[in-house]
Amino acid sequence: MSRKSERAIKEFQENGGIFTFATGRVQTSITSFIDQLNIQYPVITHNGAQIFCPRTKRILYRQSFALTDSIAATLAKLENIEIMYFMNEEIYTNEKGPLIQIFEAKEELTVFEQIPTLQNEYVTKIIIAHTNQALLTAIEQQINAEYPAICTTFSEPEYLELLPTNTSKGNALTFLKNNYLDPARQVITFGNNLNDIPLVSEADIGIAVLNAHPELKRVSTFVLEKTNQEDAIADYLEKLQLTKVMA
Numbered sequence: 025m026s027r028k029s030e031r032a033i034k035e036f037q038e039n040g041g042i043f044t045f046a047t048g049r050v051q052t053s054i055t056s057f058i059d060q061l062n063i064q065y066p067v068i069t070h071n072g073a074q075i076f077c078p079r080t081k082r083i084l085y086r087q088s089f090a091l092t093d094s095i096a097a098t099l100a101k102l103e104n105i106e107i108m109y110f111m112n113e114e115i116y117t118n119e120k121g122p123l124i125q126i127f128e129a130k131e132e133l134t135v136f137e138q139i140p141t142l143q144n145e146y147v148t149k150i151i152i153a154h155t156n157q158a159l160l161t162a163i164e165q166q167i168n169a170e171y172p173a174i175c176t177t178f179s180e181p182e183y184l185e186l187l188p189t190n191t192s193k194g195n196a197l198t199f200l201k202n203n204y205l206d207p208a209r210q211v212i213t214f215g216n217n218l219n220d221i222p223l224v225s226e227a228d229i230g231i232a233v234l235n236a237h238p239e240l241k242r243v244s245t246f247v248l249e250k251t252n253q254e255d256a257i258a259d260y261l262e263k264l265q266l267t268k269v270m271a
Contacts, residue, residue, distance in 0.1 A: 025057060032258035033061055035265060042205075044068070046193045046213065046223050048179040051076045052113050053131045066204060070110065071179060071219050072196035073148045073188055085199055087188035088146040095171060099150075102163065106153040108135055111145065123153040123182060150186040151179075160184040177219040185219070194222025201226075214257050215240055231260065 033043050043061065045054055046068035058067060064079040075085035091109070099107055106121040115135045117124055124135050154160050157178075164176045164184055175187040201211065213220075213227040216236040224230025224244050232244035235251035250256035 026255055028255045029258040032261040036261045048219055050113050053133055066200055068193055068196040070148050071185055071187055072191050072193040075196055087191045088148050089188040091145055091147050108151040110148040112148060152184040153182055155182050157181050179219045192222035194226040197223060197226045216252050
């Protein structure tokens with residue numbers, strides 16, 4: 025996180041705004057950002073499968089699904105792909121390939137190769153990784169046809185995610201709005217990928233950054249003029265604060 029983004033977020037908070045994260049990451053991989061920004065409001069993780077409250081250190085909401093023999097058999101038949109199984113905060117794989125190694129470096133997490141017996145255990149989500157998105161799209165279509173209760177989304181072009189029934193960042197946001205947010209407050213969300221479509225759709229104002237996926241841009245309220253690497257959100261928050269001062 026850049027100093028500009030940190031400064032803009034903290035100024036937003038100091039002026040009465042609530043800032044939090046809605047991410048596909050696990051809780052432990054964003055703890056440093058939560059601490060850095062002193063976030064007290066619940067945080068959406070696992071692409072909506074879990075909500076964690078930093079203030080109380082409690083899980084407020086958790087979704088999971090059973091890794092049945094049938095699902096395990098379907099995944100076992102997939103060739104030349106990498107699979108990560110998320111069980112709460114721990115991640116397992118049968119074999120660690122280059123994409124998982126990149127994932128570990130980016131998230132600063134360890135994916136365990138000594139995988140436990142997962143059949144009929146409950147997982148928070150599964151990531152199927154491959155550089156060929158057409159192949160992943162075909163796998164997504166197969167999963168949707170054979171297991172309609174499982175939700176699917178792409179968090180990155182090379183990451184197809186399998187999620188519990190009715191799980192998305194948008195549904196998690198709905199839960200927060202119904203249970204933890206003053207209805208008088210306006211909800212603004214930012215996104216850049218396909219897994220953010222439910223999030224920006226559920227918000228009062230859903231914003232896409234310049235480098236967002238085209239499908240996300242189509243459903244967003246508007247698109248920012250900068251990418252998420254160019255402090256797009258910080259610029260928006262600064263303009264928002266300026267507008268309030270001038271009003």
